[in-house]
Amino acid sequence: MLFSQHQNDVISVTSLNRMARDLLESGLPALWIAGEISNLTLAASGHGYFSLKDDRAQIRCVMFRNRLSGLGFRPQEGMQVELRGTVSLYEARGDYQINVDAMRVAGLGRLYEAFEKLKARLATEGLFDNRHKKPLPTHPAAIGIVTSPAAAALRDVVTTLQRRMPGIPLILYPTPVQGEGAAAQIAAAIAAANLRREVEVLIVCRGGGSIEDLWAFNEEVVARAIAASALPVISGVGHETDTTIADFVADHRAATPTAAAELASPSREALQQTLDFGLRRLERALGRLLMDKSQRMDFLGKRLQHPGERLRRQQLLLQAQQQRLSRAVRQQLQQQQRRLEQWQHRLERSRPGLPARQQLLAARAAALRQAIHRQLQAGQLALTRHQATLAAINPEAVLQRGYAIVQNRDGRVIRSPTELSQGERLHIQLAEGATDAVVELEQGTQRALPF
Template identity: 65%
Template structure:
């Protein structure tokens, strides 16, 4: 490969920034992205979300950076000392001149196929709707019994039992034993879950085990376990591994707990909190009863002061009735007086405004006579106009002209002829007379057709 000549022959001094930029371009152009295996060391997760660490083996180490948007896509959380395989771009951080790898992908060393299988099954079950929040059920607030699916020898069982005994020792615990690691463990876990669902002895079911590697937890990533959890008729809580561990069982269960202990806390009420709530409710009830007793006592005293002898109350009612009767009589008299006055006023008003019928009748007769005379004059004028128009119409009537011996010459299409020049020699025409019509043929003198005047 031919190396580019970054230096001008006439210039032998360059800046540090230019040098680092040339080195970065050489690295990125000369080394394509590759998969590299090693151990994570000096891991720092910055507040910005970016991850900074060294990848080392027995003989060397290299600085690495994984930016937030890439780090968030990982199915696990990188930890100090973890063996990983990563794919990235070899580059140079110009500001400090440090050789580093910009990481784009990361997987646990030797577990690439397991993670690929995990992601494939997760995508398929999610597409089927097994992870949908709509199918998640609420956990019972006060379960009558709690079921546990785990190994009888697991430390997780001891953590769950001790937590439940501390929080609510009166709740019965039912163990559905199953091997949680190794060959055949996934089938045993699925059988235990189905057994718990068929017996219906518990109101909620905890599926748990302690932390471990992805191989240790792989039984909870098997499809048979996921199907059993999805089909379980009672609410389920998955408490598998540590807070950073995620399994398919976590996504299918109704609730996920970061640890087995947290799962026990999710399904059980805290008796100390219940005792505090009960004491608070007791005090609130005592205060409410005290206020109610005080209010009723004051109300009784108030009603006692209002209580009077029935005779006194009857006398007061008689006095009130007498006063109301007197008021009613006064108002009736007042209404009659006002009505009589309004009637007299209306009669006086009617008398003043009564019409003079004789005068109005005489004026009506005069108006009728005037109307009749005007109508006669108008009729006479219209008769004279009609006679004049009739005479004019008679004078201009073509029928009257024909009666005096004239004729109308019409062509075959009915058009009247006004000028002989409009007629052709030997053309047939119609002669319309006063008492009928006849046909004729045109013959011009000496066979010469007259010309139209200009």
């Protein structure tokens, strides 16, 4: 920006600083600058103030709260950084400064570039596609953990799993999680877990750290080991703001190792609540079923006839049949008597050989009376046998002799003490009423106690 001024024109300091700021902001684009943090101050407002210096010069810098809070690390005194910002001027003091909008640890530019290149290549190959993601088992029989035995993340995962479902076995596949060669060992641990088939789900985890600390999980060998795993893999690497290639390839990504443990295991409390709810539903269903069956039993009980009642009805039926038989015999005898009288009248009218015929007729009449008498005796004997049989099988007659009918709750007649069980309720039918009892088993015998 160019401007001109007449010899006698006078401007204020404020105007000069504003023009200088406009010149700086319009004349210089946003720049990436490398240097060392010095004189760092993190204000209560959340803004950060510091100087960026090298061995020959320094410049004041400000990073406002909304930018500072989005960093994945905390700036520290003496830290070598690369920052991007616009050159400006703080008008109130006339200080030349840089307004910082991005910052990274020095040397991380190459790591970020490598991260983005590998991420793009693996995405093109389809390693991040949801169609390759495997579902997690609802109730895993065992859970595998791929991490360092000394990692704090291991303690977090184990504590969470023991709290949520302490009965699930845990198997550690130990491996370094940072440093040279860590990526190859992480991949080997994942392959070993798949080969041994001891678990149903794998948690690959470590705690938070810088991008260099987490870089093993950005290596291609780890990404391909996770993609080739037949076991579902949960990635719990770093803190919530940390993102690695392993997170994109894994079947499920958790913000923290603790969150990974929660994804891998069912909650004992939630399962208990589900079981309690199911138990209450089952109790209500059984209660309704018992009520229905009780009402059905009462209905059938009203229709059920006592054996004595059935015998009385059969006895009445037998008496009716006896009366019908007696009437039939008398009617037959009367009919035969009338026929005999008719024959006598006819004989008296014709009178041929009357004495001989009278003797024959008298003999036949005597034979007929004897036959009828024998038939009546046979019928009477049969009736007597039927009555004796009815009296012998009548339960009431048996009960009158001091016996009793013992039935269980289902109405089944008890015939042996071996059919009894402790506390079973019985129904006992006596000659002059009925009572209920409870079985009390003693050493070598059974005893029914009334109640």
